[in-house]
Amino acid sequence: MRRETQNVLLVLLGGALLKIAWTGSYLRYVKPSLLPFLVAAGMVILALGMVAIGRDLRAGRASDIGHGEHAGRSPWLLLLPVLAIFLVSPPALGADAVARSAGAVPVPERSIDFPPLPAGPAPALRMSDFVTRAVWNSTSLHGRDVRLLGFVVHDTDGGSYLARLVIACCAADATPLKVRLTGRDGLAGLPQDGWFEVRGQVVPGSAGPDSRFVPALTVSELRPAPAPAAPYEF
Amino acid sequence: MPTPTSPVTGHARTPGRASPPVPAPWRRLTSLEVLCAVLVLALLAQRPLSRILDVPAIRTGATVFVAVCVQAMPFLVLGVLVSGLIAAFVPPSALRRVLPRRTSAAVPVAGVAGMLLPGCECASVPVSRRLMQQGVPPAVALTFLLAAPAVNPVVLVSTVVAFPGEPRMVAARFLGSLGTAVVMGWLWTRFGRVEWIAKRALRQPPRYPDRGALAVFTETARHDLVASGGFLVLGGLTAAALNVLVPASWMASLAGQVLLGILVLALLAVVLALCSEADAFVAASLSMLPLPPRLVFLVVGPAVDVKLVALQAGAFGRGFAARFAPLTFVVAIGCAVLAGVLVLGGVR
Numbered sequence: 001m002r003r004e005t006q007n008v009l010l011v012l013l014g015g016a017l018l019k020i021a022w023t024g025s026y027l028r029y030v031k032p033s034l035l036p037f038l039v040a041a042g043m044v045i046l047a048l049g050m051v052a053i054g055r056d057l058r059a060g061r062a063s064d065i066g067h068g069e070h071a072g073r074s075p076w077l078l079l080l081p082v083l084a085i086f087l088v089s090p091p092a093l094g095a096d097a098v099a100r101s102a103g104a105v106p107v108p109e110r111s112i113d114f115p116p117l118p119a120g121p122a123p124a125l126r127m128s129d130f131v132t133r134a135v136w137n138s139t140s141l142h143g144r145d146v147r148l149l150g151f152v153v154h155d156t157d158g159g160s161y162l163a164r165l166v167i168a169c170c171a172a173d174a175t176p177l178k179v180r181l182t183g184r185d186g187l188a189g190l191p192q193d194g195w196f197e198v199r200g201q202v203v204p205g206s207a208g209p210d211s212r213f214v215p216a217l218t219v220s221e222l223r224p225a226p227a228p229a230a231p232y233e234f
Numbered sequence: 235m236p237t238p239t240s241p242v243t244g245h246a247r248t249p250g251r252a253s254p255p256v257p258a259p260w261r262r263l264t265s266l267e268v269l270c271a272v273l274v275l276a277l278l279a280q281r282p283l284s285r286i287l288d289v290p291a292i293r294t295g296a297t298v299f300v301a302v303c304v305q306a307m308p309f310l311v312l313g314v315l316v317s318g319l320i321a322a323f324v325p326p327s328a329l330r331r332v333l334p335r336r337t338s339a340a341v342p343v344a345g346v347a348g349m350l351l352p353g354c355e356c357a358s359v360p361v362s363r364r365l366m367q368q369g370v371p372p373a374v375a376l377t378f379l380l381a382a383p384a385v386n387p388v389v390l391v392s393t394v395v396a397f398p399g400e401p402r403m404v405a406a407r408f409l410g411s412l413g414t415a416v417v418m419g420w421l422w423t424r425f426g427r428v429e430w431i432a433k434r435a436l437r438q439p440p441r442y443p444d445r446g447a448l449a450v451f452t453e454t455a456r457h458d459l460v461a462s463g464g465f466l467v468l469g470g471l472t473a474a475a476l477n478v479l480v481p482a483s484w485m486a487s488l489a490g491q492v493l494l495g496i497l498v499l500a501l502l503a504v505v506l507a508l509c510s511e512a513d514a515f516v517a518a519s520l521s522m523l524p525l526p527p528r529l530v531f532l533v534v535g536p537a538v539d540v541k542l543v544a545l546q547a548g549a550f551g552r553g554f555a556a557r558f559a560p561l562t563f564v565v566a567i568g569c570a571v572l573a574g575v576l577v578l579g580g581v582r
Contacts, residue, residue, distance in 0.1 A: 001265045002264055002265045002266060004266050005264070005265040005266045005268075005269050006456075006460045007456075008266065008269060009269070009460075010456070010459065010460065013307075013463070017304065017307060020304065026304060028297065028301075029297065029300050029301035029304045029305070030301060030304055030305050034304075034305065034308070037308035038304065038307075038308060040308065040311075041307050041308035041310075041311040044311050044315065044455075045307075045311060045459065048452060048455055048456040048459060049456070051452050051456075052452070052453070052456050055449070073464075074461070074464030074465055074468070074548055075460045075461075075463065075464045076464065077463075077464035077465075077467040077468055077471075078460075078463045078464055078467060079269070079272065080299075080467050080471070081299075081300060081303040081304075081467060081470075083276050084296060084299065084300050085300060087276055087277070087280050087283065087284075088283070088284060088287055088296060090293060090296035090297040090299075090300050091293060091297065092297065093294060093297050093298075095290075096290035096291060096293065096294045097294050097297075100294065100478065168396075168514075168515030168516060169305060169508070169509050169515070170301040170302060170304070170305035170509065171297055171298055171301035172298050172301050172302050172305070172473060172474075172477060172506065172507070172508060173506075173508050173513075173515065173516045175516070
């Protein structure tokens with residue numbers, strides 16, 4: 001591959017990283033804390049490409065730098081993430097990813113002393129907080145209404161779940177958190193991958209080895225919600 | 235104008251067009267023109283392309299692919315910047331003065347020096363290749379390559395955070411990874427052959443005596459980025475495909491089986507190609523398994539994974555990667571099990 005083409009590819013790649021950082025769609029792929037590094041990487045890649053283009057222009061077409069060293073065909077692969085980001089812009093992981101990792105349900109290793117829930121009639125909880133408390137059968141949940149935000153997943157066993165994916169670093173390490181929705185008709189008709197805010201109460205003791213540590217929630221209220229800008233929990 | 239020798243002939247998207255059977259009267263297509271054609275075609279085909287890709291499994295794979303690339307790119311950039319700095323500002327004589335003369339003594343020094351590069355495996359490949367080009371013995375550079383992504387402070391802190399109740403896990407990971415790097419370095423000192431490494435990896439970088447250090451720095455960083463970026467993408471593609479194809483439900487059936495668990499988690503570390511700063515959290519989430527298999531996962535992952543093997547094949551040649559990666563895999567399992575026995579108190 002020619003040096004000029006490599007430089008154009010670098011400019012495109014740097015631009016792609018800056019684009020997802022600017023539009024916020026980077027949150028579909030990585031954690032928010034990566035943003036400064038992502039911007040820095042995008043600017044460095046862009047600058048390396050631009051500086052080389054500028055140097056070649058100044059030196060005239062007969063620039064001697066880098067001639068005779070061809071990196072082979074592998075740089076063409078750099079085009080793939082560029083095309084994926086600019087043209088396809090893959091969505092955040094959803095029900096398909098949850099179904100794929102069905103066997104690996106995380107059992108959080110935390111202490112069993114949970115602080116009481118926030119005051120108020122129905123506090124909004126992070127899915128990870130709710131599932132952790134439910135798995136340890138924390139009495140802090142018993143008899144309390146909570147609100148959860150997540151997307152709907154219909155399992156092959158006929159169950160309907162509210163799910164959220166947790167990432168540690170990037171979407172490649174996403175692990176699902178699920179809550180089984182019960183106590184209401186028409187749950188099976190909810191749209192797969194649709195985002196909902198659900199109000200309800202935990203079924204005490206429902207998150208055991210038999211349910212693969214998936215707690216159940218008796219739903220009292222259910223309404224569609226916009227998908228959050230940061231689709232994953234951390 | 236020099237004759238373009240770019241390998242457009244092998245470019246899959248324009249079969250036949252780029253290599254006319256008889257020398258055409260007009261000049262051959264340059265890679266820049268091919269790139270423009272691909273971009274225009276992709277823009278025109280965006281709609282049908284998006285429809286084809288609108289299958290759940292492919293969507294998941296595409297997201298994982300972009301995620302691996304986006305996550306790794308900052309670390310690769312850090313690596314090529316460090317590599318450029320070494321090329322521009324650290325003369326080979328300075329490196330020789332810092333390292334012990336005897337290779338076998340320099341290997342552990344390189345292992346501990348790995349603590350200085352706070353990045354994941356993508357950063358360490360260009361740096362260790364640059365070290366080799368600056369005259370550092372291959373065994374020493376390879377030890378650095380294996381140690382840097384596994385024993386740096388960022389990775390150790392993330393392991394502490396991921397295993398709050400198990401401080402021994404951090405110590406075991408540190409020992410296992412450092413052991414892997416040092417043993418591999420010593421093995422290379424004893425048995426390694428320079429001809430296994432592709433010649434281009436050892437060639438001295440072109441010197442630009444008429445140019446300033448800044449130009450050397452940017453040119454080296456640019457060259458390394460182009461040379462290794464493609465292989466990172468290749469690794470990302472492989473990881474995404476395996477992520478979608480390998481059913482995670484295998485995990486659940488392993489509970490209680492330590493030896494099988496060790497083997498499966500070692501393989502899982504290779505195919506998942508997680509960033510070494512994230513793998514501790516994944517290992518923590520596999521809580522149906524006892525600690526030793528999860529330790530193996532943490533030691534093998536930063537040393538051998540599909541993304542890293544692709545990067546190594548790009549930097550040091552395929553012949554090198556074919557020998558180095560399988561041996562590292564075995565050594566890493568051995569060191570992890572040993573560290574588990576010593577620190578965690580036996581394989582239970």
